[in-house]
Amino acid sequence: MSTERDAAYQAALDYIYSFVDFSRKRNLTADEARFDLRRMRGFAARLGNPQQAYPVIHIAGTKGKGSVASLCAGALQAAGYRVGLYTSPHMQEFTERMRVDGEEIPPDVLAALVEEIKPHVAATPLLTTFEITTALAFLYFARQNVDVAVTEVGLGGRLDATNIVEPALSVITSLSYDHAAILGDTLSKIAAEKAGIIKPGRPVVLAPQKEEARRVVTRIAAERSAPLVQVGTDWFYASLSHSLEGQTMLVWSADEQPLVDAYINSGGEHEWEPTRLQLHLLGHHQVENAATAFAALQVFRETTLPVSLEDIQRGFASTRWPGRFELLRRYPPVVIDAAHNRDSALRLRLALDDYFPTYPVVLVFGASEDKDVEGMFAELLPRVQHVIATRSVHPRALEPQKLVPLGAKFARRVQVIEPIEDALQEALRVAGDESLVLVTGSIFVAAAARNVWEVSDIRHQIPGV
Numbered sequence: 001m002s003t004e005r006d007a008a009y010q011a012a013l014d015y016i017y018s019f020v021d022f023s024r025k026r027n028l029t030a031d032e033a034r035f036d037l038r039r040m041r042g043f044a045a046r047l048g049n050p051q052q053a054y055p056v057i058h059i060a061g062t063k064g065k066g067s068v069a070s071l072c073a074g075a076l077q078a079a080g081y082r083v084g085l086y087t088s089p090h091m092q093e094f095t096e097r098m099r100v101d102g103e104e105i106p107p108d109v110l111a112a113l114v115e116e117i118k119p120h121v122a123a124t125p126l127l128t129t130f131e132i133t134t135a136l137a138f139l140y141f142a143r144q145n146v147d148v149a150v151t152e153v154g155l156g157g158r159l160d161a162t163n164i165v166e167p168a169l170s171v172i173t174s175l176s177y178d179h180a181a182i183l184g185d186t187l188s189k190i191a192a193e194k195a196g197i198i199k200p201g202r203p204v205v206l207a208p209q210k211e212e213a214r215r216v217v218t219r220i221a222a223e224r225s226a227p228l229v230q231v232g233t234d235w236f237y238a239s240l241s242h243s244l245e246g247q248t249m250l251v252w253s254a255d256e257q258p259l260v261d262a263y264i265n266s267g268g269e270h271e272w273e274p275t276r277l278q279l280h281l282l283g284h285h286q287v288e289n290a291a292t293a294f295a296a297l298q299v300f301r302e303t304t305l306p307v308s309l310e311d312i313q314r315g316f317a318s319t320r321w322p323g324r325f326e327l328l329r330r331y332p333p334v335v336i337d338a339a340h341n342r343d344s345a346l347r348l349r350l351a352l353d354d355y356f357p358t359y360p361v362v363l364v365f366g367a368s369e370d371k372d373v374e375g376m377f378a379e380l381l382p383r384v385q386h387v388i389a390t391r392s393v394h395p396r397a398l399e400p401q402k403l404v405p406l407g408a409k410f411a412r413r414v415q416v417i418e419p420i421e422d423a424l425q426e427a428l429r430v431a432g433d434e435s436l437v438l439v440t441g442s443i444f445v446a447a448a449a450r451n452v453w454e455v456s457d458i459r460h461q462i463p464g465v
Contacts, residue, residue, distance in 0.1 A: 009107035012114040013094055016136075019129045039124060040131050040161045046120040047135060050142035054084070055304050056165045057150045057296065060157040060194045061173025063344050064207065064289040067281060067321050068173050071293035072300075073150045075315030077101055079307045084141035084149035086134070086162070091323050091447040098137040100144045113139060130154050134161040148305060158196020168304040170197045170204040170226070171296045173289065175213040176343035177372065191216035200224045203299050207292040208232040229295055236260075237291035239284055240276070244330060244355060246317075249287045250274040251294050275309065278317040282325045283351035290316060323446045325351050328453050333359060333436040334428070336450055338443040340367065342375030348440060349379050359436040360385040362427045366420070366445035369398040374406055376441065381410040384438075386430050389416045390423035392444035420448045425458055 044051060057072055059065045066087050073085040083101055090096040095104040113136050121127055134154070141149045151167075153160045175191055191213035198204050198217075204226050206217055214230075221228040229235070233254065240248040252260050252274040263270040279290055294312060301307040325348065328334040333356055339348045352361065363384040367373050381387070387407050389400035400416045407414035417423040427437045439449040452458060 005108045005111070008111040012107075012111040015114055015118075016094075016129055016132055019127055019132060037159060037161075037164060039126060040134070041164050043120065043124045043127060043131065043135055044138065044164055046123065047117065047139055048142075050135075051138040051149075051165050053142040054146050055148050055168040057148065057169050057171065057300060058153070058162065058165055058167035058197050059151065059171040059173065060153040060160075060197045061171075061207065062176045062190070062194075062341070063347075064173040064285065064292070065152050065171075067286060067289040067324060068171060068207075068293045068296070069150045069152045070321045071281075071290055071316055071319050072171075072296055073099075073102075073315075074319035075293070075297055075307060075312040076148055076150070076305075078315035078318070079305075079311035081147040081305065082145060084137070084144065084146040084151075086137040086141075086149065087152045088130070088133070088154050089443060091443065092451050097133065098140050100141065100146060105140055109140070110136070113143075128161070131161040153194075153197060156196070157194040158192075160197075163197055166199060167197070167202055169296060169300050170199065170202060171207075171292065172197070172204065172217060173207045173292060174285075174343075175209055176341060187212045188216050192220065195220040198224050198226045201226060203227040203229065203303060205229045205292060205296045205299055206231065208288060229299055231288070231291050231295050235291060235295040235298075237287060237294075238274075239287045242282070242284075242354070244282070244327065246278060246280045247282065247287065249277050249279065249290060251277060251291050275313075277313060280317065280320055282327075282355065283347065284354065285347040285351070286324070323443060323450060326446075326450070328450065332431060332433050334439075334453070335436065336439045336446040338446045339376070339440045340371055340442045342372050342379055345376040345379040345440070348438075349383050352383060352436070352438070356436050360434065362386045362388070362431045362435050362437050364388045364390060364420070364423050364427045364437065364439040364445075364449065365403065365441040366391040366400065367398050367441040368394070368396040368444070370396060371398070371442070373398065373403065373441075374409070377406055377410055377412075380440075381407070381412050384412065385435065386427075387412050387414045388423045388427050388430075389414050390418055390420050390445070392420065392442065392448045394442075394444045397442075397444070420445065421452045421456060421458065424449055424452055428458070 059069050073083045076083045085099045088097050098105045151162050153162050172194055195217045204221050237251045259272050263273055297307050323338045325337050337348050339345045361384045389403040391397040391400050404414045417426055431437045
């Protein structure tokens with residue numbers, strides 16, 4: 001990128017971030033006036049309502065929504081469609097948030113779009129960073145003539161800026177406790193906020209849920225006459241095999257259950273077998289995400305655009321999603337994961353036990369200050385031998401020193417090291433050739449570690465690399 005183009009891109013980012021961004025504020029509140037969708041609708045209308053130019057798969061959830069979005073986008077792209085994918089936050093570069101056919105928006109195109117929308121921003125008071133970013137993605141996808149856009153909710157659902165879309169299909173992934181100050185302090189309240197993306201008469205696919213959350217979503221879907229498809233009721237799945245190369249799973253409909261029973265009774269020798277899917281994504285939770293994406297695509301191909309089984313299989317097999325149980329190095333292992341609440345920490349620990357059952361773990365941990373760190377430690381620390389506390393460069397990053405007394409509750413000494421580069425280097429030294437290094441606690445910490453690994457020579461400084 002030329003110096004001039006680089007400067008224009010940086011100026012565009014500075015402009016976007018100059019607006020209020022509630023994901024970065026330290027004291028988040030549920031002040032609905034600040035998240036008024038009338039403002040976002042008015043802003044989009046000034047831009048010509050670009051979100052109406054293509055069908056949308058709209059995805060909300062606490063965990064797994066990025067993976068489900070990327071799997072859906074991969075399958076649709078394999079089917080030959082031009083596919084927009086909008087996700088947040090980004091791992092390393094802002095342009096990751098909006099992609100067409102897997103390619104990030106070019107920085108100079110983003111800068112030009114920012115210049116174009118500035119008069120409309122000026123005419124729309126109180127816009128937030130995320131609202132502007134969402135509008136830019138919608139506009140970019142329209143300009144790129146996408147056939148479909150897979151759109152991930154930023155926060156919650158009901159009042160999220162993305163919720164101005166009239167989706168062809170809504171998807172709700174696994175729900176658990178997170179952002180309690182905004183979304184509510186019970187699973188029922190959180191489920192109600194997430195289910196706010198359900199539109200009257202538009203189908204919705206629901207991932208497996210705890211019963212408290214499932215009841216809320218099913219009630220709201222019924223109230224809005226939205227056809228509901230549930231993974232675990234209408235679609236079933238099972239893990240078949242897994243390794244560090246990826247995993248294989250089976251998926252089948254409720255109508256196919258008698259055939260599955262015959263398949264099982266035959267020891268796998270029955271002439272019929274369930275649909276087999278290959279995944280590059282690791283961890284049993286990704287099997288659940290893939291089943292959810294598969295069910296979503298079955299609904300989408302019946303209602304909107306045709307997608308063959310072969311397209312889905314090819315798309316799923318080629319999908320990567322960085323920062324989700326991602327191996328930076330196999331042996332000795334270095335793993336980064338964007339786990340940021342207790343439930344995701346549990347799933348991460350189960351994946352560690354599954355893939356690396358004999359390895360001691362050196363943990364590099366940093367979190368945002370509004371997270372349930374004690375809950376995450378409760379899941380992770382019984383599996384951890386050595387803890388290094390650090391933090392990312394982020395306004396909501398928790399002071400690492402505060403992790404020391406929390407570690408003591410679980411009989412673990414916590415070593416404080418900043419910045420992340422130094423923390424990772426010390427972890428590699430402590431781990432040597434015998435232990436696994438795990439970096440987790442937030443997407444920002446995982447992203448920072450990934451960036452350090454890619455751009456520095458840290459991997460070449462430690463014996464055994």
